[in-house]
Amino acid sequence: MTTKAELQQKLDELKSDYIRIQGDLDKLEFVKGRVSSAEEQLVRLEGEIAEVRKELEQYNN
Numbered sequence: 001m002t003t004k005a006e007l008q009q010k011l012d013e014l015k016s017d018y019i020r021i022q023g024d025l026d027k028l029e030f031v032k033g034r035v036s037s038a039e040e041q042l043v044r045l046e047g048e049i050a051e052v053r054k055e056l057e058q059y060n061n
Contacts, residue, residue, distance in 0.1 A: 004059045
């Protein structure tokens with residue numbers, strides 16, 4: 001079983017990845033690059049962040 005600290009660390013890493021990819025996406029849009037891959041990554045990360053948050057909520061209840 002994953003500990004609360006491990007879940008919090010994973011959530012922090014996912015948020016960091018999300019911010020980095022969002023920045024990449026902004027750059028790609030600026031230079032008219034292909035953004036679909038970055039958008040797909042953001043959607044995947046949003047799902048992972050939601051799952052980790054759900055797991056963390058179990059520790060807070």
